[in-house]
Structures are given as C-alpha cells and as structure tokens.
Amino acid sequence: MKVTIDGIEIDVPKGTTILQAARMIGPEVAPPAMCYHSKLKTSGGYCRTCIVKVTQGSAANPTPMPKPVASCRTEVMDGMVVENFINKEVLEARKGVVEFLLINHPLDCPVCDQAGECKLQDLGYENGAASTRYEFKRREFEVIDIGDKIKLHMNRCILCYRCVKTADQITNDRVHGVISRGDASEISTYIENVIDNDFSGNVIDVCPVGALTDKTFRFKQRVWFTKPVDAHRDCKVCSGKSRVWLKGEEVLRVTARKDQWDEVEEFICNSCRYDHKKTSDWVIEGPSPVNRNSVISQNHYEHLNQLKLQVLKQQKALGFMPLDKKP
Amino acid sequence: MGRKVLIQNDKIPGINTLEVYRANGGYASVEKALKTMTPDQVTDEVKKSGLRGRGGAGFPTGLKWSFLAKPEGVARYLVCNADESEPGTFKDRYLMEKIPHALIEGMITASYALGAKVSYIYIRGEYFYVLRIIEKAIAEAYEAGWLGKNILGTDFSHDCYVQVGGGAYICGEETALLESLEGKRGNPRIKPPFPAVAGLWGCPTVVNNVETIAAVCPIINMGGEEYAKIGIGKSTGTKLISASGHINKPGVYEIELGLPVEEFIFSEEYCGGIRNGKKLKAVVAGGSSVPILPADLILKTANGEPRLMSYESLSDGGFITGTMLGSGGFIVMDEDTSIVKNLFTFARFYHHESCGQCSPCREGTGWMEKIIHKFINGTANESDVDLLWDIQSKIEGKTICPLGEAAAWPVAAAIRHFRQEFIDIAKSKKFVDISHYNRLNKIVA
Numbered sequence: 001m002k003v004t005i006d007g008i009e010i011d012v013p014k015g016t017t018i019l020q021a022a023r024m025i026g027p028e029v030a031p032p033a034m035c036y037h038s039k040l041k042t043s044g045g046y047c048r049t050c051i052v053k054v055t056q057g058s059a060a061n062p063t064p065m066p067k068p069v070a071s072c073r074t075e076v077m078d079g080m081v082v083e084n085f086i087n088k089e090v091l092e093a094r095k096g097v098v099e100f101l102l103i104n105h106p107l108d109c110p111v112c113d114q115a116g117e118c119k120l121q122d123l124g125y126e127n128g129a130a131s132t133r134y135e136f137k138r139r140e141f142e143v144i145d146i147g148d149k150i151k152l153h154m155n156r157c158i159l160c161y162r163c164v165k166t167a168d169q170i171t172n173d174r175v176h177g178v179i180s181r182g183d184a185s186e187i188s189t190y191i192e193n194v195i196d197n198d199f200s201g202n203v204i205d206v207c208p209v210g211a212l213t214d215k216t217f218r219f220k221q222r223v224w225f226t227k228p229v230d231a232h233r234d235c236k237v238c239s240g241k242s243r244v245w246l247k248g249e250e251v252l253r254v255t256a257r258k259d260q261w262d263e264v265e266e267f268i269c270n271s272c273r274y275d276h277k278k279t280s281d282w283v284i285e286g287p288s289p290v291n292r293n294s295v296i297s298q299n300h301y302e303h304l305n306q307l308k309l310q311v312l313k314q315q316k317a318l319g320f321m322p323l324d325k326k327p
Numbered sequence: 328m329g330r331k332v333l334i335q336n337d338k339i340p341g342i343n344t345l346e347v348y349r350a351n352g353g354y355a356s357v358e359k360a361l362k363t364m365t366p367d368q369v370t371d372e373v374k375k376s377g378l379r380g381r382g383g384a385g386f387p388t389g390l391k392w393s394f395l396a397k398p399e400g401v402a403r404y405l406v407c408n409a410d411e412s413e414p415g416t417f418k419d420r421y422l423m424e425k426i427p428h429a430l431i432e433g434m435i436t437a438s439y440a441l442g443a444k445v446s447y448i449y450i451r452g453e454y455f456y457v458l459r460i461i462e463k464a465i466a467e468a469y470e471a472g473w474l475g476k477n478i479l480g481t482d483f484s485h486d487c488y489v490q491v492g493g494g495a496y497i498c499g500e501e502t503a504l505l506e507s508l509e510g511k512r513g514n515p516r517i518k519p520p521f522p523a524v525a526g527l528w529g530c531p532t533v534v535n536n537v538e539t540i541a542a543v544c545p546i547i548n549m550g551g552e553e554y555a556k557i558g559i560g561k562s563t564g565t566k567l568i569s570a571s572g573h574i575n576k577p578g579v580y581e582i583e584l585g586l587p588v589e590e591f592i593f594s595e596e597y598c599g600g601i602r603n604g605k606k607l608k609a610v611v612a613g614g615s616s617v618p619i620l621p622a623d624l625i626l627k628t629a630n631g632e633p634r635l636m637s638y639e640s641l642s643d644g645g646f647i648t649g650t651m652l653g654s655g656g657f658i659v660m661d662e663d664t665s666i667v668k669n670l671f672t673f674a675r676f677y678h679h680e681s682c683g684q685c686s687p688c689r690e691g692t693g694w695m696e697k698i699i700h701k702f703i704n705g706t707a708n709e710s711d712v713d714l715l716w717d718i719q720s721k722i723e724g725k726t727i728c729p730l731g732e733a734a735a736w737p738v739a740a741a742i743r744h745f746r747q748e749f750i751d752i753a754k755s756k757k758f759v760d761i762s763h764y765n766r767l768n769k770i771v772a
C-alpha cells in the first residue's frame with residue numbers, strides 16, 4: 001500500500017498504521033507519541049499528541065477525513081495522503097494537546113528522576129508554549145509506593161495507560177488499572193498487588209514520564225551523569241539483554257533496552273533489574289546508542305576520566321578549589 | 328394535529344400491563360414479523376421507513392442494521408441504549424415507565440430482523456424504579472410466551488435481559504456502554520472496529536436507542552412506506568421531545584417531524600408558551616450538548632424561513648446559525664435567564680462526566696469549568712472569553728469519543744451568540760447568584 005506522509009511516499013504492508021509508516025520514513029516525518037508503545041497490544045489513542053491530518057483518505061475514496069486522526073490507531077489505505085509537520089492546523093492542535101498535558105503537570109523537573117530522559121520534556125520543548133495560561137491550582141495526589149521497588153508520583157502521570165497495558169499483558173487478566181474518572185483519574189494502588197510478579201519492574205521503563213520510578217535509583221544521580229552501556233547476562237527468566245547505567249565502576253541502575261523511539265525492545269525480569277548491581281554480573285557489549293539531541297549525549301563518557309581531568313584543569317586555571325578539597 | 332404512533336395510548340389505565348397493552352394492539356408487530364416476514368424483509372421495511380436513530384446522532388437505522396456482520400456460527404446481539412443521561416432529555420424514561428411493553432415488543436421484532444438470540448437493555452442507574460417496571464414487563468412477556476423458546480411456535484427463540492448502569496453519562500456512548508455491559512470500566516473504545524463488526528464480547532452488535540427500537544413496532548405494523556409518509560423529507564416519522572425550562576407545560580410530547588418550532592413552543596397543544604408572560608430568550612433544542620440558539624434564530628433560519636422540528640431544518644446554517652435535533656431535549660429559556668450561569672451548569676456536568684481517557688477532554692473540560700466559574704464569582708476578565716473560545720476549539724474533534732465535542736459545542740455557541748453577556752459580567756465584576764445550586768445539592772444529599 002502506498003501512503004504519502006509530508007510529501008514522502010512509502011510502500012507499506014496492509015495493517016500498518018500511519019505512525020508506523022511515518023517511522024519507517026524517519027524521524028523527520030514521525031509524529032511524537034506518548035501513549036503508543038510498539039511492544040504493547042492495543043496501546044495508543046489516548047494522549048492525542050500523534051494526531052495528523054488525512055488530506056486524502058485513499059485512492060479509491062479521496063475525500064479528506066474531517067477531523068485530525070490519531071496516527072497510532074489509524075491504518076493506512078492505499079493512496080492515502082497524510083500531513084504532519086507541514087500542516088499548520090496539525091501543529092496548532094498538537095500545541096493544544098501539549099498544553100492540556102501540562103496544565104496540571106507539576107513540572108518539578110529539577111527534582112524529578114525522569115529529567116533528561118522524559119518524553120514530556122522533549123514534547124514540551126518542541127511543541128509547548130513558553131508560559132502557561134492556566135491560573136488555577138494544579139491537581140495533587142500523594143506520592144505512594146507501588147510495591148517495595150516502585151514509586152508512583154501520580155501528579156506527573158499523563159494517563160497514557162502504558163503501565164496498565166504492560167501489567168495487563170504480562171500478567172493474567174488484569175483489567176483495572178485506573179480508578180476514578182475524568183481529571184480525578186489515578187493509577188490504582190492495587191496495581192501493587194496485581195503486578196507482583198517477575199516482570200513488574202517493566203512498568204517503570206514504559207512510563208514516558210517520571211510517574212513511575214525505580215526506588216533503587218531514586219535521587220542517586222542525574223541520568224546525564226551516568227553512562228548507559230548495553231550488557232547481557234545469562235538469565236533463566238528473561239533474555240538478560242539489558243541496559244546498565246554506570247557511574248565509574250558502580251552500577252546505578254538496570255533498565256530494559258530502548259529503541260530509537262524510546263520504546264522498550266525487550267522486557268526484562270526483576271532479578272536482572274534489581275538484583276544484579278555489580279559490574280561483574282554483566283557482560284558489557286559497549287556504549288548504548290544515545291540520540292544526538294539527548295542531554296545524555298552531552299556526557300562524553302567514552303572519555304570520562306579525561307573529562308574529569310579537564311574539568312580539574314579548568315577549575316585550577318579559574319582559581320576554583322576542587323569541591324572535595326574545600327577548607 | 329400531528330400523528331402519533333408511539334405514545335398515543337399513554338393515558339389508557341393499565342397500559343403498562345401486558346393484558347391492556349395487548350388489548351390495544353400490542354405485540355402485533357411480533358406476530359406479523361415472525362409469521363409472515365423473513366428477517367431481511369423486516370430490515371427492508373425499516374430501511375424504507377427512513378427511521379433515523381433517536382439517540383442523538385440521527386444515523387439511518389435500517390442502514391445500521393444492514394452493516395451488521397453476519398459470520399457463520401458467531402452470536403449477534405441487540406443492545407438497547409436506555410442510559411438516557413443527557414441533561415434535558417427524559418423521553419426514554421417516559422416511554423419505558425408508561426408503556427414498557429412497547430420497548431419489549433420492539434426488542435423482539437428488531438432481534439428477529441438481526442438474528443439476535445439474546446438482547447440487552449442497558450438502563451441508567453438512577454432509573455431504578457423504571458428498572459422494576461421493565462423487569463416486570465419482561466417477566467410478563469416470558470409468561471405469555473413472547474419471550475423464551477420458539478416464540479409463537481416458530482423457530483425463533485429469544486432472551487432479553489436488563490442490565491443496570493452505575494449512573495455514568497459516558498456509559499451512554501455506545502462502546503462505553505458495551506464495556507460496562509461486559510463488566511468493565513465504562514471507557515469508550517477506540518474505533519474502528521465498530522460494534523457492527525466487533526461489539527459485545529467481540530461479536531457483531533447493534534446498539535439502538537429506546538425510542539428507535541420502539542418505533543420499529545409501528546413501522547412493521549403499518550409498513551415502512553406508510554411510516555415514511557409521516558414527517559417531512561428525510562425526517563420521517565414522529566419524535567419524542569422532552570420539553571423543559573420556562574414554559575407553561577413542560578413534559579414529553581410526541582410530535583410529527585416538521586412541526587414549526589414556533590408552534591411547538593407557543594401552541595396550547597404543546598409547550599403552551601413562555602411562563603409568566605415573559606419573552607423567549609434562547610433554546611437548547613436537542614439536549615445540553617447541541618448549540619444554544621437565540622430566539623430569532625430558533626424561530627427562523629438565517630434566510631428567514633420558519634424553523635421546523637426536523638433534522639434538516641434545525642441544522643440549517645450549520646453551527647454558525649443553526650443547531651441539531653439531537654436527542655430531542657428541548658430546553659426553553661426566558662428573558663431573565665443568564666446564559667453564563669446556564670453554561671456553568673453544562674460545563675460542570677461535562678467536566679464531571681468525562682471518563683478521562685484522552686487528554687483534551689480530561690484536562691480541557693475541567694479548565695473550561697474553572698474559567699466559567701470565574702464569571703460566576705465575579706473575577707473574570709474580558710480576555711477570559713477568548714481563552715475559553717480557544718480551549719473549546721482545541722478540544723473539538725481531537726478526542727476519542729464525541730463527549731469532547733459535547734463539552735465544547737455549548738461553550739462555543741454561548742460565546743458565539745451571547746458574547747456581550749460574558750463581556751458585561753466580566754466588566755461588572757459582580758457575583759452571579761448560584762445559590763439555587765446549594766439548595767439543590769442539599770436536596771440531593
């Protein structure tokens with residue numbers, strides 16, 4: 001099936017969604033996606049950041065679709081023409097969606113563990129306004145524990161349903177993950193009981209924001225000061241293919257590997273995630289690919305020691321006392 | 328006087344019982360359909376009748392039925408949407424309360440046409456007393472053999488169940504209704520697939536409004552072509568209108584589509600004019616979600632033609648100068664009504680009823696309510712009008728289900744037609760009295 005997105009044509013198999021087709025072309029036309037996750041069935045459709053305009057429905061029926069559509073949940077038709085970044089209306093609508101996602105968001109990035117690898121930060125940076133038009137009190141929830149290893153900051157949750165689908169699809173028949181309605185909706189606390197299994201930690205990795213964080217990593221380090229490497233170990237429960245975040249020789253955390261779109265490649269088990277925090281537990285394959293625009297890439301960790309020396313040199317030159325040597 | 332085919336017998340004592348209902352011609356459509364027609368012939372009659380869905384969207388019913396997928400060996404379902412929760416709409420309740428067998432009869436005839444062995448009536452949680460009435464009617468129908476195995480000695484067997492909702496407006500949206508019916512949280516599904524292909528428990532399903540299903544009986548009795556002669560143009564048949572607000576005679580009226588709006592509001596046969604000799608200010612013609620129209624535009628279209636109670640005439644002029652027939656919730660406001668105050672009620676409702684799945688509706692409905700509340704408590708600025716306009720435009724058309732639009736349209740229309748009222752309030756910085764809410768809340772509590 002031929003589909004044209006922002007003027008670029010591509011041939012895709014039947015059943016491909018607009019978002020998937022756009023990703024096949026590349027990041028220059030791919031809409032941002034907060035709730036779709038390629039490894040989760042029936043994900044997507046909720047956040048509405050991926051909306052695009054279909055200016056021609058198909059070759060057989062060329063009428064445009066009246067409303068913008070969620071590209072992650074709309075399958076392509078032969079001869080479909082889609083506009084994303086080249087359509088002003090789409091950009092304006094997306095700006096609206098981003099504003100809606102942010103009006104009740106605490107924006108406590110300075111104290112949020114997700115900062116630096118947060119999809120909402122990127123989205124806000126690319127599509128958001130400089131200041132808010134929302135003048136009311138923001139919604140607040142208590143910070144709670146979901147099991148002994150996961151923290152839930154409901155204030156930061158964008159209700160993307162990814163964690164719900166993850167819990168649903170890697171455990172038996174989980175249905176409810178959200179309680180209450182409308183803007184009072186929250187991820188339910190009894191998720192704790194239900195996802196008590198070997199793979200529960202994956203909800204942290206699928207969460208696009210800092211709502212679900214790893215308690216064993218909390219406040220230990222800003223991510224851009226750590227060095228992600230792809231590593232593996234011999235694991236009986238999962239594939240053991242993980243991403244290990246190092247600081248010097250120390251393993252600060254272990255996560256699943258993520259692809260170009262920040263989506264988990266393969267779910268990992270809790271044992272790999274929480275119980276193997278020594279470098280010697282892992283066979284290190286090499287530095288993880290990091291997007292050039294990511295703040296993590298600012299950390300030229302290949303030359304970490306060299307970098308440290310340079311900083312010291314600079315500080316000396318400028319007359320600074322190294323921190324640990326302060327009188 | 329217009330023709331009536333649905334509630335013409337509502338005043339007959341005992342019409343809620345099977346005996347009296349049957350004595351007045353009840354269940355004739357089941358007899359006719361099961362004994363003399365094939366299922367496809369029943370569908371054809373409904374197609375010919377031009378009947379359009381009475382739940383709000385006005386989609387042609389016969390066409391909807393013909394879209395129903397019919398794979399071999401897979402169950403099909405008919406589901407009746409009796410969740411009626413749109414503010415200003417109470418006609419389904421009237422029909423079910425007064426003539427419950429009209430709905431049961433329609434369910435059987437329609438199920439026969441669709442080949443559904445099982446059907447469900449999903450009824451709004453707050454209608455608990457209507458639930459009892461419907462349950463009683465179903466029991467009577469089983470007793471008399473209208474439901475159950477081999478109805479009237481034919482091969483057709485049918486079971487009808489009632490399911491009561493939890494009182495959420497969103498469960499009136501057909502896919503949320505199906506989720507709720509399956510015992511899940513009432514979140515609208517992302518479409519496609521549509522219920523006609525994968526509905527209840529993944530099986531092909533038709534969801535129809537109470538009034539739509541009840542209208543199938545007169546259609547089969549008199550024939551589709553005859554039914555199509557009632558009404559005007561593509562708005563065939565009759566429609567139940569829930570008339571409320573500042574009129575002398577609020578209530579449920581069955582009108583022949585095409586009745587002039589002016590006649591409906593002012594004639595003695597219907598609303599009987601505006602209460603206390605006041606002037607008409609505005610009308611919300613089809614339930615709280617449709618655009619409000621000022622008096623001049625509801626009585627006459629933009630090109631000066633008399634506005635009629637029909638799908639086409641009410642939507643003449645699009646949303647700029649027109650509105651929609653919707654579910655037929657006709658709310659009349661006199662000259663003393665504050666449009667802003669009324670809008671606050673609506674905005675509060677949609678905020679409260681949003682399911683919260685998609686960001687524009689979840690966040691936008693609450694934001695709009697808060698801004699409109701500023702007008703109520705006298706702290707709004709003129710610029711808030713533009714902000715409101717902008718927010719509603721960013722919700723409309725960007726959501727999973729039409730509740731987003733239902734929340735955005737009333738805001739847009741109130742600003743479009745009554746902008747000056749917002750500006751005046753903003754300038755005056757005066758508190759708008761909403762003490763009636765407190766009284767109301769007390770009563771509810």
Ligand SMILES: Cc1cc2nc3c(=O)[nH]c(=O)nc-3n(C[C@H](O)[C@H](O)[C@H](O)COP(=O)(O)O)c2cc1C
Pocket residue numbers: 379380381382383384385386388408409410411412413496497498499500501502534535536537539540728729730733
């Ligand atoms: C938020 C929302 C609430 C709705 N509530 C009702 C309702 O209470 N009753 C109803 O019949 N239709 C309701 N509808 C429309 C239904 O989704 C559906 O279109 C209708 O039941 C189809 O029946 P019809 O074709 O007979 O009109 C609602 C739609 C939305 C989006």
Ligand code: SF4
Pocket residue numbers: 105106107108109110112113114115116118119120121156209210211
């Ligand atoms: S979730 Fe993202 S945007 Fe929100 S506070 Fe954390 S880093 Fe900032």
Ligand code: SF4
Pocket residue numbers: 156157158159160161162163164187203206207208209211212
């Ligand atoms: S907690 Fe995270 S993954 Fe779960 S719904 Fe909220 S934002 Fe999505």
Ligand code: SF4
Pocket residue numbers: 497515680681682683684685686688689726727728729730731
């Ligand atoms: S539009 Fe509102 S009610 Fe409908 S799915 Fe989205 S959040 Fe739920």
Ligand code: FES
Pocket residue numbers: 032033034035036044045046047048049050051070071072073
């Ligand atoms: S990514 Fe498509 S709606 Fe969220």
